[in-house]
Amino acid sequence: xxxxxxxxxxxxxxxxxxxxxxxxxxxxxxxxxxxxxxxxxxxxxxxxxxxxxxxxxxxxxxxxxxxxxxxxxxxxxxxxxxxxxxxxxxxxxxxxxxxxxxxxxxxxxxxxxxxxxxxxxxxxxxxxxxxxxxxxxxxxxxxxxxxxxxxxxxxxxxxxxxxxxxxxxxxxxxxxxxxxxxxxxxxxxxxxxxxxxxxxxxxxxxxxxxxxxxxxxxxxxxxxxxxxxxxxxxxxxxxxxxxxxxxxxxxxxxxxxxxxxxxxxxxxxxxxxxxxxxxxxxxxxxxxxxxxxxxxxxxxxxxxxxxxxxxxxxxxxxxxxxxxxxxxx
Numbered sequence: 001x002x003x004x005x006x007x008x009x010x011x012x013x014x015x016x017x018x019x020x021x022x023x024x025x026x027x028x029x030x031x032x033x034x035x036x037x038x039x040x041x042x043x044x045x046x047x048x049x050x051x052x053x054x055x056x057x058x059x060x061x062x063x064x065x066x067x068x069x070x071x072x073x074x075x076x077x078x079x080x081x082x083x084x085x086x087x088x089x090x091x092x093x094x095x096x097x098x099x100x101x102x103x104x105x106x107x108x109x110x111x112x113x114x115x116x117x118x119x120x121x122x123x124x125x126x127x128x129x130x131x132x133x134x135x136x137x138x139x140x141x142x143x144x145x146x147x148x149x150x151x152x153x154x155x156x157x158x159x160x161x162x163x164x165x166x167x168x169x170x171x172x173x174x175x176x177x178x179x180x181x182x183x184x185x186x187x188x189x190x191x192x193x194x195x196x197x198x199x200x201x202x203x204x205x206x207x208x209x210x211x212x213x214x215x216x217x218x219x220x221x222x223x224x225x226x227x228x229x230x231x232x233x234x235x236x237x238x239x240x241x242x243x244x245x246x247x248x249x250x251x252x253x254x255x256x257x258x259x260x261x262x263x264x265x266x267x268x269x270x271x272x273x274x275x276x277x278x279x280x281x282x283x284x285x286x287x288x289x290x291x292x293x294x295x296x297x298x299x300x301x302x303x304x305x306x307x308x309x310x311x312x313x314x315x316x317x318x319x320x321x322x323x324x325x326x327x328x329x
Contacts (some may be wrong), residue, residue, distance in 0.1 A: 001067065001185070001186045001189075002180050002183040002184065002185060002186070003069060003184065003186060004182065004183055004184075005152055005181065005182075005184050006152060006178065006179055006180065006181050007149075007151070007152045007155050007174075007177045007178050007179070007180045007181075007182070008039065008040060008178040008179065009152075010152035010153065010155045010156035010182075010184050011041050011105075011117075011155050011159055011173065012021070012041055012042065012043060012044070012045065013156055013184075013187055014155070014156045014157075014159035014160045014163070014315055015027060015041075015042070015045065015079060015159065015163070016044075016045060016048065016049075017160065017187070017188070017190070018159075018160055018163045019045070019048075019049055019053060019137050020284055022077060022163075022164075024075065024076045024077045025053075025073075025076075025077045025078075025079065025163055025184065026052070026054070026055065026076065026077075026078055026079070027042060027053065027054050027055065027078075027079045027081065027194055028046060028055040028057055028058060028064055028067070028068060028078055028079070028080055028081070029056075029057055029064065029080055029081030029082065029083070029118075030056070030057055030058075030081070030083045030243055031056065031057075031082050031083065032045075032046075032054055032056060033045075033046040033051060033054045033055065033056040034046065034056060035056075037081070037320040038084075039119060039175075040178075041081070041173075041178070041243060042054065042081070042221045044228070054196065058116075061082060061087050061088065061090040061091040062090050062091045062093065064080065065080055065088075065091035065094040065095060065099075065116070066091075066098070068080040068114050068116075069094055069098045069099050069102070069112060069114060071274075072099075072111075072112045072113050072114040072168075073077065073102065073110045073111075073112060076108055077113050077114070077115075077116045078114050078115070078164060079114075079117060080114065080116045080117070081117055081118050082114065082116065082117070082118035083118060083119075084118055084119050084120075084130060084175070085109075085118050085120040085132065085134045085172060086129060086130050086131070086132050086134075087099045087118075087227055088116065088118070088134065090141070092137075095116060095138070095141075095144070095170070096138075096141050096144075096229065098112075099112050099114055099116075099143075099144070099168040100141050100142065100144045100168055101143055103143065103167065104143065104301045108168050111166045112167065112168050112176070113165060113166045113167065113168075114168050114169070115159070115163055115165075115169045115171050115190075116168070116169070116170050116171065117159070117162075117164055117171035117172075117173060118171075118172075118173060119173050119175035119178070120132075120133060120134055120135070120148070120172035120173060120174060120175060120213070121133040121172075121174060121175055121176075121214060121264045121265070122176075122214055122264065122301055122308070122312060123175045123176060123177065124176070124305070124308075125305055125308060127301065127303045127305055128300035128301045128302070128303075131301035132265075133213070133263070133264045133265035133266075133296070134170075135172060135241055135263075135265060135270060135271055136265050136266070136269050136270030136271065137185065137272065138170045138242075139241050139242045139271045139274070140269075142167065143194055144167075144168055144169070144170050144242065145162070145165065145167060145168070145169045145170065145240065145242055146160075146169075146170045146172065146240065146241045146242040146245065146271075147162055147169055147170065147171045147172065147195065147202045147239070147240045147241070148174075148212045148213055148239070148240070148241055149173070149239060150173040150174065150177070150212055150213060150216040150217075150237050150239070151180070151182045151216075151237075152180065152181065152182035152183075152184050153182055153183060153184045153185070153191075154193060154199070154237075154239055155173065156184055156185075156191070156246055157191045157193030157238070158171070158193050158195070158234070158239060159171060160190070160191075160192055160193075161192050161193055161194060161195055162195070162312045164192075166197070166275060167234030167254075169195075172213075174213045175215070176214050177214060179280070180217075182325040190242075190298055193239070195240045195243060196240050196244070196245055197239065197240070197248075198236055198237065198238045198239055198240075198242035198244075198245035198248040198249060199222070199236070199239055200234065200235070200252065201216075201235045201236065201237050202220065202233065202234065202235040202237055203232075203234055204223070204232035204233045204234035204235070204256065205232050205234070205255065205256055206231050206232050206233065206234075206256055206258065206326065207231070207233050207234070207256055207258045207259070207260060207283065207322050207325055207326060208233075208234045208236060208249070208252040208253045208256045208258065208259045208260070209223070209233050209235050209236070209259075209260045209261075209318075209322070210236045210237075210238060210249055210253075210259065210260075210261045210262070210275055211236075211261070212235065212238055212239070212241070212263065213235055213263070213264055214264055215263060215318070215324050216235075216237055216260045218262075218313070218314060218318060219233070219235055219262055219318060220235060221315060222234055222315050222318050222319050222322070225315075225319075226319070226322065229292050230247060231322070231326065233322065234252050234255070234256055236248060236249055236252055238271075240274075241271040242254070242320065244269070244271070244275070244278070246272065246278045246282065249275065249278070249279060249290070250278070250279060250282045250283045253279050253283045253286060253287070254283050255303075256285045256324065257287060257288040257289075258285055258287070258289050258291075258325040259276075259279055259287070259291045259292075259294075259325070260291070260292050260293070260294060260318070260321045260322055260325055261275050261276060261291065261293045261294075262293070262294045262295070262313060262318055262321075263293070263295055263313070264312065264313060265295065265296060266295065266296055266298050267293060267295040267296070267298055268298060272293050273293075276291045276293065279291055289324075289325040289326070289327065290325070291325075292321040292324055292325055293321070294313050294320075294321040295313055296311055296312055296313050297310070297311045299311060
């Protein structure tokens, strides 16, 4: 059976169910316990599981990320919450040089089953230092899986899978998605969504649009509007950016012959550029137009709301790219 819950509650359910299933799972981060989480994702877990498994930390990301890596090396399964992924840069050495590389450098002696999770990308008027979409940084690192669910159902199923994975997972949660509601299987129904499996959210025949995070919902709005003009978009949510389900994307492009990639990070490099490269190599002979991207502008995020709205990719920029690949602009 399905019921409608928020993205936030779907994440909390995933952690609670995995903590009940496996006593090795614990949560650690700033304000995850007594304050119930900065975004209330861990609400109620301290009362349910106690302070030994829901651990409040000092403001010391490098420290508690490192403790988590060490715990994972000894057989535990930590879930490390960053209050925001912007703060993960302080722990970059622990994530990139230790978590991602330990299994390979120890010749398989030390797997690192750890999940780093928290809110990603821009919120509203939090300034340049708190508005990063960090997937380009972490997608570049071998040894890390990078997961970015757009819906509550995917958030729950992918987080459960990530906690069970024997390798480090970077789990990105849209900072403005926590209140979004969607259908999720009943609590206790153990739905596991594999990493590296994209979802065709909407079928269409004119343009393939690949998107994730907050722009996912903007793309669906644009798709509904363009449908009134007879333009049918095929919308694909990768769900995991590393590993990336190239086959699903390529098969869609072979059907529509056009592709637009929409994402909230900067245009230079990153998974958006990787998708363009893979589609160009694997479906070049099927393309009837160059692949375009609709992205945030290539500038630090302004604080002023009217300027922030110009920087963040929105419906007008998305629609323009779609019309361009259809030669309608």
